[in-house]
Amino acid sequence: MSDDRTMLFSDFPLAAPILRAVEELGYETPSPIQAKSLPALLEGRDVLGMAQTGTGKTAAFALPLLSRIEIDRRGGPQMLVLAPTRELAIQVAEAMQAYARHLPDFHVLPIYGGQSMEPQLRGLKRGVHVVVGTPGRIQDHLKRGTLKLDQIRSVVLDEADEMLRMGFIDDVDEILGRTPANRQVALFSATMPDQIRRIAQRHLRNPVEIAIQSSTSTVKAINQRYWAVSGMHKLDALTRILEVEDFDAAIIFVRTKVATTELAEKLEARGYAASALNGDMNQAMREKAIDRLKRGTLDIVIATDVAARGIDVPRITHVINYDIPLDTESYVHRIGRTGRAGRSGEAILFVAPRERRMLTAIERATGQPITPMRLPSQSDIADKRTAAFKDQISEAMESQDLAFFETLIEEYQAEHDLGLAEIAAALAFLAQKDRPLLPADAPETPQLGFEDRRDGRDGGRDHGRDANREPRRPRGGEDIARVKYRIEIGHAHGVQPKNIVGALANEAGIESRYIGAIRIFDDHSTVDLPEGMPADVFQQLKRLHVLGVPLDISEAGPGGHDDDRGNRRPPAGNRRFAGRSGQDHGHHAGSGKPRRKPRG
Numbered sequence: 001m002s003d004d005r006t007m008l009f010s011d012f013p014l015a016a017p018i019l020r021a022v023e024e025l026g027y028e029t030p031s032p033i034q035a036k037s038l039p040a041l042l043e044g045r046d047v048l049g050m051a052q053t054g055t056g057k058t059a060a061f062a063l064p065l066l067s068r069i070e071i072d073r074r075g076g077p078q079m080l081v082l083a084p085t086r087e088l089a090i091q092v093a094e095a096m097q098a099y100a101r102h103l104p105d106f107h108v109l110p111i112y113g114g115q116s117m118e119p120q121l122r123g124l125k126r127g128v129h130v131v132v133g134t135p136g137r138i139q140d141h142l143k144r145g146t147l148k149l150d151q152i153r154s155v156v157l158d159e160a161d162e163m164l165r166m167g168f169i170d171d172v173d174e175i176l177g178r179t180p181a182n183r184q185v186a187l188f189s190a191t192m193p194d195q196i197r198r199i200a201q202r203h204l205r206n207p208v209e210i211a212i213q214s215s216t217s218t219v220k221a222i223n224q225r226y227w228a229v230s231g232m233h234k235l236d237a238l239t240r241i242l243e244v245e246d247f248d249a250a251i252i253f254v255r256t257k258v259a260t261t262e263l264a265e266k267l268e269a270r271g272y273a274a275s276a277l278n279g280d281m282n283q284a285m286r287e288k289a290i291d292r293l294k295r296g297t298l299d300i301v302i303a304t305d306v307a308a309r310g311i312d313v314p315r316i317t318h319v320i321n322y323d324i325p326l327d328t329e330s331y332v333h334r335i336g337r338t339g340r341a342g343r344s345g346e347a348i349l350f351v352a353p354r355e356r357r358m359l360t361a362i363e364r365a366t367g368q369p370i371t372p373m374r375l376p377s378q379s380d381i382a383d384k385r386t387a388a389f390k391d392q393i394s395e396a397m398e399s400q401d402l403a404f405f406e407t408l409i410e411e412y413q414a415e416h417d418l419g420l421a422e423i424a425a426a427l428a429f430l431a432q433k434d435r436p437l438l439p440a441d442a443p444e445t446p447q448l449g450f451e452d453r454r455d456g457r458d459g460g461r462d463h464g465r466d467a468n469r470e471p472r473r474p475r476g477g478e479d480i481a482r483v484k485y486r487i488e489i490g491h492a493h494g495v496q497p498k499n500i501v502g503a504l505a506n507e508a509g510i511e512s513r514y515i516g517a518i519r520i521f522d523d524h525s526t527v528d529l530p531e532g533m534p535a536d537v538f539q540q541l542k543r544l545h546v547l548g549v550p551l552d553i554s555e556a557g558p559g560g561h562d563d564d565r566g567n568r569r570p571p572a573g574n575r576r577f578a579g580r581s582g583q584d585h586g587h588h589a590g591s592g593k594p595r596r597k598p599r600g
């Protein structure tokens, strides 16, 4: 992409309403596959494209072919898209609808097996311009005579190799054979096995062949990691990463102009000095943003590929690919914004399940591995905030004259007969109460999808909504054996982990750091508590209510660390259950105040 001339969508003779939709969606420039297939398809040529999902191939065929639709012509569908799966058919139909939103009275109909015929028949009867379907179901309709192909002017085979792999290729062959001879065909496939080539030879006329060579490029000393998106919103993941990573300045890449401004606003609202950088901004505005980034009055820019080209700001320590790029070259350009002037750099890439192939393609193109990363947990964030707070204390002691305050504290200590640590703790609380060291109300989400799942399976683990509190690490790295308990309150009652922690801590006196994972299900929840619960504490828990619902706690099986499960007999005076049960009260008991303590 070193060409300084960047193609724009408006450089192609797309129909005006289509162009307008693309502009509104915020696409800045055509992806490589689009730049090549748009002119060919607009000219009416057949196309044989080697392209996978995530390269922008849907728009590559949809934009030009929709531009050629005659909206007023009725009498049967003008365009047919064959897709291997129901998911893809729906996705393509939705994309078509989005691109055609300014075509008045435009209709696209997805047709797939597993859905009752009724709505499909109704749709077909009403009249549609485009049908997107799986080959089997299309065949059903052809046999019933409910779908006519005599008005078809273009056919798209999407993910042809997948259709082959799923055993649809004969259907595809047959369906193509039933379309008018003068129709245009676009065939897209991630790979080109012989059978696909044969289909192309039989049904395509002198096609333009399109393949995007991803030239291998060398990448500088940049540490590359990826996060497999799942179980948590990308925005939440991003804020966790920003909080824990040591960054000086960062550049975050998104796919569209719209997304640059949206994300910039969200990060600003979270207190970051962030700004958008996109092609809608004039040169002066863009230069101003880059200048602010250089000077350090701005720490984060959220950019599109084009707008960020050539940025040379040595302060940039991190490049975050919030949206995966549509081609490998863009990736190389993006991460090249860090590691400048001989410094090292960090690159982080968000990869959704459907984008796995692009991850592999990038690794192949750069010849370098991108390692999976674990998302920072709440306790990582707490550790980070705690460390920063300690640094602040040290800094104040070094840089300030504290004699006046020392006298004040000595006076206070004498007046109240208290230990210095207690006074200091109260002051620390005052100093950081607006920004708790423990992120309290941030949604707790399990570590999902952080392991390398490149085989594409979605391991069937429980998802965000069920598991929402990680065990906090007790002080001193103490390893606690825990037991899983079941409580009879769940989503249906509107319960949140904090309600449960609150009740266990306040009512039963179990310190919050000893309360392990809490998982909330529809009608019940589970909570991991240290093993060895004294009988009287258990009885007390039995009587607990949360949100007016009796918890009716019972043992649910092994929890957190399930070592040494044979012996659940509580040692007398187990200090983890030092609440109202009588033992080891401490001065908190009976105070009615939460026993939660700031992390030490």
Ligand code: AMP
Binding pocket: 026, 027, 028, 029, 030, 031, 034, 052, 053, 054, 055, 056, 057, 058, 059, 255, 256, 326
């Ligand atoms: P696809 O490969 O068709 O599944 O497209 C991948 C994603 O890229 C989709 O979310 C599209 O909306 C988006 N997309 C397609 N073309 C562009 C473009 N030129 N600029 C920005 N985003 C695009």
